[in-house]
Amino acid sequence: MSKANLLDRRAVVFELLRDRKGAFAIGGLGASTYDIAAAGDHDRNFYLWGGMGGAVMIGLGLALAQPTLPVVVITGDGEMLMGMGSLATVGLQQPKNLSIIVLDNEAYGETGGQTSHTGGTADLVGVAKACGIGDSRAISTMAEVEAFASSLQDVTAGPRFASAKIDGANLERVLSSRDGTYIVNRIRGSIGHTPI
Amino acid sequence: MHARADTAASWPEEIFSILQRFEVRQVPYVPDAGHSELIERVLGSSAMRGIALTTEEEGVALLAGAWAGGQRGVLLMQSSGVGNCINMLSLVQIFRLPFLTLVTMRGEWGEFNPWQVPMGSNTQGILELSGIKVLRASHPGEVREVVEAGAAQAYNACTPTAVLLSQRLIGAKVFTK
Numbered sequence: 001m002s003k004a005n006l007l008d009r010r011a012v013v014f015e016l017l018r019d020r021k022g023a024f025a026i027g028g029l030g031a032s033t034y035d036i037a038a039a040g041d042h043d044r045n046f047y048l049w050g051g052m053g054g055a056v057m058i059g060l061g062l063a064l065a066q067p068t069l070p071v072v073v074i075t076g077d078g079e080m081l082m083g084m085g086s087l088a089t090v091g092l093q094q095p096k097n098l099s100i101i102v103l104d105n106e107a108y109g110e111t112g113g114q115t116s117h118t119g120g121t122a123d124l125v126g127v128a129k130a131c132g133i134g135d136s137r138a139i140s141t142m143a144e145v146e147a148f149a150s151s152l153q154d155v156t157a158g159p160r161f162a163s164a165k166i167d168g169a170n171l172e173r174v175l176s177s178r179d180g181t182y183i184v185n186r187i188r189g190s191i192g193h194t195p196i
Numbered sequence: 197m198h199a200r201a202d203t204a205a206s207w208p209e210e211i212f213s214i215l216q217r218f219e220v221r222q223v224p225y226v227p228d229a230g231h232s233e234l235i236e237r238v239l240g241s242s243a244m245r246g247i248a249l250t251t252e253e254e255g256v257a258l259l260a261g262a263w264a265g266g267q268r269g270v271l272l273m274q275s276s277g278v279g280n281c282i283n284m285l286s287l288v289q290i291f292r293l294p295f296l297t298l299v300t301m302r303g304e305w306g307e308f309n310p311w312q313v314p315m316g317s318n319t320q321g322i323l324e325l326s327g328i329k330v331l332r333a334s335h336p337g338e339v340r341e342v343v344e345a346g347a348a349q350a351y352n353a354c355t356p357t358a359v360l361l362s363q364r365l366i367g368a369k370v371f372t373k
Contacts, residue, residue: 026261046264051287054257061261061269064222064245085250086257092248180290187264196294196354 006167007142009103013074014039015142016101016149021070023152024062024187027176028055028075030110032103036074037176043190047176047183053082056100060090063098063158066191070097072152077104077118077163084127090159091132097155100128101139101148105168113168128161135160207339207365208233211298212241214340215270218347220244222262222269224255230300230366231272252277253284259295260287268351271297275319275360276312285326288356295328296350297358298343306368316363323358334362 013035017025026046027033032055033047046062048055059073080102090098106119118124128136139145139162148162177183185195205213211234215223223238224247225231238246249255255271262269273281278299288295302309303316320330329349333342343359350357 057257058261065265065267
C-alpha cells in the first residue's frame with residue numbers, strides 16, 4: 001500500500017551516506033540495516049539484527065567515545081518507538097556529533113506490515129523536540145535529505161533528529177554481515193583499536 | 197539507611213578507585229539508594245561520564261556503542277533493573293562485550309517490600325541464563341577484592357560479569373511514615 005509523495009528509503013539512505021567521510025552509521029534491526037548494506041558495505045557500518053530499541057543508545061555510546069567523528073543512527077519507526085526513552089537520555093547528554101533519522105513507513109514492515117503508532121497518533125519529531133533535541137525536523141523531500149546529510153558532518157551542532165516519511169513498499173533484502181563480533185571489531189579496527 | 201564500614205575508605209569509594217584504575221569512561225545508571233555515593237563520585241569526576249538512563253536496557257546498548265568507540269563502561273543498577281535488560285543482554289554475547297554491571301540487591305535480607313522479592317530472587321538466575329558470570333559481595337571488607345576480580349575478568353578477558361552488592365551490605369531500606 002503506497003501513498004503518493006513518499007520518499008524511497010534506499011534513495012534516502014544512499015544520499016545520507018554518499019559523502020559520509022569518517023561517519024559511523026548504525027542501522028536499526030530490519031529494513032534499516034538492509035538499506036545501509038544496500039548503500040555499500042563500510043568498516044564503520046554498525047549493522048543490528050536484534051536488540052530492538054537499542055539503536056539510538058548504541059549511537060550515543062559511540063558518539064560520546066568518539067566526539068570528533070559524526071555518528072548517524074538510521075532506524076525505523078517501530079524500533080524508535082521501542083526505545084523512545086533513549087531520546088530523553090540523548091536530550092540530557094546533548095552529544096554534538098550524534099544525528100538520528102527515522103525512516104518512517106508507519107508500519108512494522110518486517111513482520112507483515114502491521115500499522116505502528118506513527119500511523120496513528122504518535123509524532124516522533126514532537127517527542128524528540130520535547131526531550132530536548134532542539135534540532136528536530138520532519139523531512140519530506142530529497143532536498144531536505146541532502147541538507148540533513150551535510151549537517152550531520154557538523155560535529156559541533158548536534159544532537160539532531162529527523163523523521164522521513166517513506167514509501168511502505170517491501171524492497172529486496174540486502175543482507176549485511178550478521179556476525180556481531182566481526183562488525184564491532186571491524187569498527188574498532190577502523191579507529192586504531194587492536195583485538196584484546 | 198546505609199551502614200558504613202569503619203574503614204579508611206568506604207566501599208563505594210573503593211569501587212570508584214577500581215573503576216578509575218581500569219580506565220572506565222562511561223557510567224550509565226538508573227539511580228538506586230545503594231549506588232548513591234558512587235553515582236555522586238562519578239558525576240563529580242572529570243575522567244568519567246555518568247549517564248542517567250530512563251530504563252536499564254539503555255545502558256547495555258550504550259556500553260556496546262562505547263566499546264565500539266574504544267571506551268570501557270560499567271552499568272549501575274538495582275536488581276529489578278536486571279529484568280528490564282533481558283533482551284538487550286543479547287548484545288553482550290553477540291558482540292563479546294567486556295561487560296561489567298554492579299547490581300545493588302533488593303528483595304532479600306530483611307526486605308520490607310514484597311514487590312521487590314520476585315525479581316530479587318531471580319536476579320542471579322536471569323543473569324546466569326543470559327551468559328553473565330555472577331559474583332557477590334555481602335560485607336564491606338570484601339567489596340574491593342570482589343569488584344576488582346569482576347572488573348579484571350570483564351575487561352581483561354571479555355568475560356561478562358555482574359557483581360551483586362547484597363542488601364546485607366547496603367542495609368535494608370527502612371520504610372517509615
